[in-house]
Amino acid sequence: MRGCWVCSKMTAEGKLRNASRQAEYNYILMMSIAMSGQMEVESARGKAEGFVRSRQFCHVHVVHAAQYLLTEMEVAGRRVSHYDDPSCGGRTAYVTDGDVPVDLVAAMNRNAQNRALITARGVSSFINDAFKRVGDEAAVDEEQRKSLADEEEEESVVDEQEQETASLSFEMVGFTGTSSIFSDSRDDFMTSCESSSATCNHCEGDEVKPYEDNDVDAEVREAEKILNAFLCYGLQLSSAHKDIILKSHNDHMRNVLRCVDCNQEVLKKIIGYGLSVFGEEFATKTKRIRQKRRPDPHYMAKVLSTLRQIVREWTVEGKPERDATYKPLLDVVRERYPCTSGRSSVKIMVPGSGLGRLAYELAKEGFTVEGNEFSMVMLMTSSFLLNACFEAEEHVIYPYVLDKSNSWSYGDQTRPVHFPDLGKSRTEAPPNFSMIAGDFLEVTQSRSSQFDCVVTAWFIDTAKNIIDYIETIYRILKPGGTWLNVGPLTYHYEDMIEELYFRFAMSFFHNVELLNGLVKHNDLLSSWSWSKFLSNLVKMDEKEKKLEEERRGTSENGNKRELVEDGRMWPYVVPVEAFAEHVFGEYTDKLVEGVVVEYVMKEYDEFMEHNVKGMWLAKIVKSLLRCSGSSVQYNRLTYVYMPPKFVADRWLSDGEEGLSKHIQSTMIPLQHARSLRRQFEDDRKRMLTDTKFKVNDRVELLDYNNSTRVRPARVKKVVGRRICVHVKEEDFDGDVDEDDRQFGEDSEFWVDQASFYLFHVGWACYNNYGLGSTKEYRKHAQKIAEALSKGDDPPFAPSDVTPAKLRSWNVSKGGYLRVGMDGPDVESECIPLHCTSPFMFPVGYAEKFDIKLGGPNGECRLDTEMFDWNDYLQQSGAIAAPESLFRPVPDEKYMDHFQIGAKLESSDMCENHLICPATVAAHKGRLLQIHFDGWEDSYDQLFDVHSSDIFPLGWCEMHGYKLEPPKIEEEPPKKKKKKT
Known part of the structure; x- marks a missing residue:
């Protein structure tokens, strides 16, 4: 007769006398739930009792198992009758059907996983039978129990040696171990404690957890659960059940079992390679874990989902779905960055990259891509797909073999799918592609302003608070960066009552510009780009470098030399500093001669790993960067400190002793040099996002159709200095013209924040100008006018625009004409x-x-x-x-910024919501004659040289505003040749 399985287990692990109550109760709880989950099925109950007999639980622990269920009922408020039972040598309990809580029965049915229907009668019978059964057995005395425990300890040591050998062979063959390691013994009724909601009143309400090694960290335990689920995929049926199924469905079920076995082998390969992605020590720890138990349903669902995701991401069959989701994103990125030679400098992040296909496709286009994924299952599977699959269609899976829904025939279930759909070189891994593991919000905490573009597909609804995601995406983007998103709002945490999260309707994202600094791209696909024009300038730059003699010749060539050496595109593009209100005016004013900055040395990128960038120091000389330690100009704007190669070569030519001398002579003087403050990059982003107006601010707006009056209007959108205003029905009750461009919810009237169309609230009453409004607004405006006249503080409402916000000068009656x-x-x-x-x-x-x-x-x-x-x-x-x-004409030096033929972006005075590519056509004193590219000269317009309605190249792209394409002249139809 063998000793108690629980007692001997404790003995084998050296914890018989000093075992914690928590660990002991864990084993008892597993036993009790295992038996209770099967008691309504006769064959299952017989096996449960056999499970108890084969491990020979002592009467104490059987009673403890039943007592766990009693405890649950007591906690639920059900009083249980107690009586003196002589056979048990003490006080025990008697349970009726009515004593059993409904919640407890429901929890047990969940644990039974549809293999049995549990009722209150079954629970009460099990408890009472357990007490009756153990009452008829003789108690094991302490001396006999020690003897049996020693015998069990010897057998346990043998079992451990056998398991260790199996584990070693298992590691050697790369996770393709024999079935004896993970055999049908997993089908014993050992349900995981985690899946139970039971708690013990002796453990202060703590959730009961499975026995675990404290030396193994949480990540390894998570990996163990995944490993357990992956390797249990094909072991859910006992041999007896397989025989029953094969008798009734011979040919088809043999085929199903074969498909399941094939899937199991692929899953083993994924685990075998995937664990290595977390490092050798992590993989070794995970492989060493020998805890065998029924897998958690949550992790088994991930296994089934992984097979289907492989189909979607890496098979020919999944191409239509990829085209629907990924192709629009890829098309926009290609159009946004059409110059293929410079794509390596464009950094893209793909949060929630899953199995890595979208990130891989972006890397193939030449971009520098960083994927991010939180799920360990996805990380291991993507590592296998990206690093261990090279031949096209070298693996086969049967992803639908366990699906019964929507199957026309048995053949649909057993249909094979080959992956991957493309082959990759075994020696040439994409140098510009990396994956980072972890929670998106955590891994990006120190990544401010590092990415040009963020691409998300089926990702944002995984957040508990989507605003956190949006703010993080905005923070990691460089100024002018782009966020591209596709996917539904299915909200992963919707069914999890215990998770606190925020759900928003799609209309929330239509007002995404309410978040400070983030604007929505309108008609992004139709927005025109300067890329082709700039690419032609680069080509011209290269030609200029070859024409050294011509560049040193005439003054005209001297101007072209400035384009090359000074890094400016004058006279082909109006420089940013020429615009009176350009967005980075405060920013560029700090970039003066003598200021020392750090810059990236891109020439070392091919030698760097793990996103490390080489940087060096530079001193600003006009618009050039002069590298410290260099006496010559170096006009490559490029970012651990590493001197440029041409500086390093000169220093090394003096030998190692001379190297330290050069470093000291270069660095020491820089200690007292002027530089930029740490918040310099934050200042640049602030300049993009800080605006005078916010959505729903109220102004007085000059009526476009009747200039003798103003009307109250609301700010609808804000993009940089430009604001969109409209007159709402609640503020204006007068007659409305059919062609009124300012009235109504759908109207969009765009003006600059300093436009002569805009006035502060109360301006009309203060200046005795015409006012079209409701009676309520007029009373409010008159109170403000009276206060201004008396010099008192006007009673502005919180949303009212005040005089100080509109203009820098003090508004007075004598100031307007x-x-x-x-x-x-x-x-x-x-x-x-x-x-x-x-x-x-x-x-x-x-x-x-x-x-x-x-x-x-x-x-x-x-x-x-x-x-x-x-x-x-x-x-x-x-x-x-x-x-x-009147305003004077600027001097010639300033007007030279606007060279004839130079490019810029300009709004249309007649259709003020349009911004178009334009060219400086002529100077008319302080007025510029602006020609709209592609249109006839008769459409030219005059703008003041300080106008806020003309913009530098890239203004629309930086602010997410649509740039209209130039008008393309239709080619005349070709004349048909006459037949002779």
């Missing part, structure tokens, strides 16, 4: 302009700079020489305003 075109409608067509407005010019300005002058009564004088100002002033009895009242 009512300006109208001479003629009978001068009063009805006048507009309010501030005295500093760039839209007013001195008398004779049009004639001086050859601009068409509109005459009185709307007449248009094509020839300014036919109009005489002196005669006109004398006839009208007026005097000319002094020229000193």
Whole structure:
């Protein structure tokens, strides 16, 4: 007779007398749940009792097993009748059907995994039978128990030696071990404690956990669960059950079992290679674990899901689904970065990369890609697919073999699928592709402003709080970076009551610009790009380098030399610093001569690993970077400190002793050099995101169709300095014209934040100007006007735009002029302009700079020489305003920034929501004649040189605003040749 399995188990592990109550109760709980989960099926109950007999539980531990169930009922508030049972030598319990809680029965049914239907009668019978059965058995005395425990310890040592040998052979063959290691013994009724909701009142309510080695960390335990699930895929049926199935479904079931075995072999290969991705020590620890138990259903579901994901990501069969999900993303990325030669400098992150196919495809396009994945199952499987699969279709799986739904025939279930769908070189791994394991929010904590693009597919709904994801994506993107997303909102945590998370409807993402600094791309696919134009400039740059003699010749060639050596595209592109309100004005003002900065040395990228970048120090000389230790200019803008190769070669030529001398002579003077503050990059991002206005701010807006009045309006969108405003029905109750571009929820009227169309709340009442609004708003505006007149603090509402927000000057009645075109409608067509407005010019300005002058009564004088100002002033009895009242013409040096033919982006004055590629066509004093590329000259418009409606190249791309494509002239139809 063998001793108690629990007692001997404790003895074998040296824990008989000093074993913790928690560990002992774990074994008892496994036994009790195992038996209770099968008691309604006669054959299953017989096997459960055989399981107990084969391990010879002592009566104490059988009673403890039943007592666990009693404890659960007591905790649930069910009182159990107790009586003195002489056979047990003490007080025990008697349980009726009504004593058994419904919740306990439901928990046991979950543990039974549909193999048995458990009822309250079954639970009560099991408990009472357990007490009755052990009561008839003789108790094992302490001396006999020690003797049996010693015998069990010897047998246990033998078992451990056998298992250790099996584990060694298992490791040697790369996780293709024999079936004796993971045999049908796993089908014993040893259900994992984790899947139970039972708790013990002796353990202060702590969740009961399986026995575990404290030296094994959480990651190894997680890997063990995955390993257990992967290797148990083909071992869910006992031999007896297989025989029953084969008798009734002979041919098909043999085929099913064969398919299951094939899947099992592939899963073993995945585990065998996949564990190595976490390092040798981690793999060794995981392989050493010999705990054998029924796999957790959660992890078994991951195994089945992995097989289907392999089909979707890495097979020909999955191509239609990949095309629907990945192809749009890839197309946008290709269009956004069309220059293939420079793609290696474009860094892309793919969070939730799964099995790595999307990240792999982006790396094949030449981008530097970093995939991120949290799931250990996905990481191991993707490692196998990316690093161990080289031949196309070298493996075969049967992903649908266990599916019964939507199968037309048995053949659908056993249909093979080969993977991968493409072959890869065994020697040439993509140098620009890496994977990082961990939670997306954690691994990106120190990665601010590092990526040009973030691509997510079926990812954002895995978040407990999607705003965390969006803010993190924004933080890791460089200024002007792009986030591309595709996928549904299925919310992975929706069914998990214990998880706190936030769910948002799709309409939330339509208002994503509400998040500071993040704007939605409108019609991204149709937005035009300057890439081809810039690529041509690069080609021209290369030609210029070959023409050394011509570059040193004429002054014209000297200008081209500046394009090459100074790193500027003048005179082909208007430089950023030329624009009065360019977004990085405050930023670039700090980049002055003598400031020392760090920059990346890209020439060392091929020697670097693990995302390490070589950096060196540089001193700003105009727009150049001069490398420290160099007496010559080095015009490659490129980022542990490593001097450029040409500096290192010169230093090394003096030998090792001279090297330290060069380093000291270079570094010591830099200790007192000026540099940029640590928050310099944050400043740059702040300049992009900090705006004067926010969504729903209220302003007074000049009526586009009736310039004699203003109307209250709300800010609808904000993009950089440009804001979209519209008049809402709740603020305006007057008549609305059919062509009113400012009224209604769907209207979009775009203006600059300093536009003459915008005024602060109360401006009309303060300046006695026309106001179209509701009575409520008029009362509010009059109170503000009265306060301004008295010098008191105006009662602005929280969303009201104040004078300080609109303009830097103090608003006063004398600061505005009512300006109208001479003629009978001068009063009805006048507009309010501030005295500093760039839209007013001195008398004779049009004639001086050859601009068409509109005459009185709307007449248009094509020839300014036919109009005489002196005669006109004398006839009208007026005097000319002094020229000193108007904005002066900038000096020639400043105007040279706007070279004739230079490119820029410009809004359309007639359709102010449009921004188009444009060219400087002519200078008209302080006005620029702007030509819209692809359009006739008759569409040219005049802009002040300081206008906020013209922008540098890339403004639209940086702010996520659509850049209209140039108009393409239609080619005339070819004439058909006459037949002779």
